[in-house]
Amino acid sequence: MDADIIVIGASPAGLMAARNACEKGVAVILLEKKEEIGNPPHPANSFFKGMLDKCGEKADPSYVVHYLKGMKIISPSGRTVEVEAPGYAIDKTEFDRFYAKKIMKTGVDLRTGVKVQDIQKEGEKFTVNTSAGEFTSKLVIISDGINSKMVSHLGLKTMKYPEDIAWGIELDIRSPGLGKPKMFEYYVGNHAPGWKTTYAPRGGDNAAIGAYVRRCGTDATPYLNAWVEKFKKFKGLEELEIVRKLSGGDPIVTIPNQYITDGIMVAGGAAGQSGIGYAMRAGQICGDVAADAIRKGDVPKSALLDYRKTWEKEFKAEHYLGRIGLETLRKMTDREIDEITKVFEKEDLSFIHGSSVEQAMQVFAFMLKKKPSAILRCRALLRNK
Numbered sequence: 596m597d598a599d600i601i602v603i604g605a606s607p608a609g610l611m612a613a614r615n616a617c618e619k620g621v622a623v624i625l626l627e628k629k630e631e632i633g634n635p636p637h638p639a640n641s642f643f644k645g646m647l648d649k650c651g652e653k654a655d656p657s658y659v660v661h662y663l664k665g666m667k668i669i670s671p672s673g674r675t676v677e678v679e680a681p682g683y684a685i686d687k688t689e690f691d692r693f694y695a696k697k698i699m700k701t702g703v704d705l706r707t708g709v710k711v712q713d714i715q716k717e718g719e720k721f722t723v724n725t726s727a728g729e730f731t732s733k734l735v736i737i738s739d740g741i742n743s744k745m746v747s748h749l750g751l752k753t754m755k756y757p758e759d760i761a762w763g764i765e766l767d768i769r770s771p772g773l774g775k776p777k778m779f780e781y782y783v784g785n786h787a788p789g790w791k792t793t794y795a796p797r798g799g800d801n802a803a804i805g806a807y808v809r810r811c812g813t814d815a816t817p818y819l820n821a822w823v824e825k826f827k828k829f830k831g832l833e834e835l836e837i838v839r840k841l842s843g844g845d846p847i848v849t850i851p852n853q854y855i856t857d858g859i860m861v862a863g864g865a866a867g868q869s870g871i872g873y874a875m876r877a878g879q880i881c882g883d884v885a886a887d888a889i890r891k892g893d894v895p896k897s898a899l900l901d902y903r904k905t906w907e908k909e910f911k912a913e914h915y916l917g918r919i920g921l922e923t924l925r926k927m928t929d930r931e932i933d934e935i936t937k938v939f940e941k942e943d944l945s946f947i948h949g950s951s952v953e954q955a956m957q958v959f960a961f962m963l964k965k966k967p968s969a970i971l972r973c974r975a976l977l978r979n980k
């Protein structure tokens with residue numbers, strides 16, 4: 596065999612899976628179709644410190660372009676809720692390069708410019724056919740992103756609600772001083788059905804604005820165009836220099852489903868695990884479990900289930916709560932969103948802490964105390980929309 600494990604896709608999930616498996620002493624080849632790591636970049640451009648902490652990682656100045664203090668959630672009528680949550684605007688190409696260099700030091704055999712075409716199983720061996728020939732291994736980790744060809748090729752239904760992928764576009768823009776503020780701004784309402792439009796300061800004159808929608812087709816352009824005009828008005832800008840446009844799908848509320856089978860594990864966007872930090876953590880768990888299975892010489896599905904067990908323990912409740920939240924938002928009228936936002940406006944929300952379930956309970960209790968009738972607005976979830 597060429598390796599114990601072949602990882603497909605040098606994504607946040609794939610990089611972590613390869614590193615963790617390699618650190619446990621198994622031989623890993625990581626195949627990436629891009630000629631150069633991080634180029635062209637994925638549109639993701641920021642993350643919160645809390646999630647990086649969960650991965651046991653520290654942000655590195657080589658890829659951080661701007662440090663942020665938290666986020667403002669802004670309702671259709673402009674009501675604002677401020678949440679303290681340190682975060683980072685990042686250069687995604689530098690981020691990918693940082694981790695690629697780091698993992699190669701652990702011994703991962705990273706091959707770029709190698710596009711995987713299919714995976715065949717013969718007895719105990721997987722043959723991975725690529726643009727650069729065949730590679731063989733005992734186990735395969737698929738981390739080739741949201742549009743995973745390998746998952747479709749194997750017939751795995753990795754997302755419970757694939758119709759709920761959020762489709763988004765990010766524009767890198769420039770205007771004097773636009774990158775200086777220290778808060779992300781997320782605008783919710785029916786101008787972006789199912790999720791949000793965004794403004795992320797990126798330091799100096801640089802910022803990114805984006806639009807993300809669900810169940811409105813895969814092209815968010817009309818929502819983005821409307822958002823550009825609105826944004827210019829909000830910020831009093833005559834013109835904006837558009838530097839770059841990147842788009843894609845984000846499986847934020849699709850709920851991971853069937854992501855393990857005999858000798859095969861799926862991680863990151865390909866498994867419905869959305870977000871850089873979440874994909875990294877999933878990759879870590881996946882890599883650890885894969886290496887343990889290889890060392891025991893046992894890779895059927897039953898030997899890989901610790902990946903699901905650990906992932907569900909850490910994230911299942913959070914994913915379901917997130918889905919309930921975003922589905923309620925998608926079904927609410929702008930007026931209802933305003934009413935809910937009013938409950939939290941100008942409040943000190945630093946009391947919210949703990950696990951996602953604890954946080955949800957604290958938010959619920961706060962609403963019950965401050966304005967019980969606002970809870971009725973959450974009935975929107977039951978609407979057939």
Ligand SMILES: Cc1cc2nc3c(=O)[nH]c(=O)nc-3n(C[C@H](O)[C@H](O)[C@H](O)COP(=O)(O)OP(=O)(O)OC[C@H]3O[C@@H](n4cnc5c(N)ncnc54)[C@H](O)[C@@H]3O)c2cc1C
Nearest residue numbers: 604606608628639640641711739740843844863864870871
């Ligand atoms: C517009 C947009 C903005 C987003 N912004 C953010 C954000 O700011 N913060 C955040 O946390 N999350 C964000 N997300 C979500 C997040 O980007 C993804 O969930 C995250 O990148 C997960 O990455 P991944 O590990 O699944 O794979 P990807 O990052 O999609 O990587 C997949 C890799 O596999 C490679 N590959 C694919 N096919 C093959 C093949 N056949 N052979 C070899 N290699 C292959 C690709 O070249 C790529 O390098 C955003 C998503 C979108 C669509």
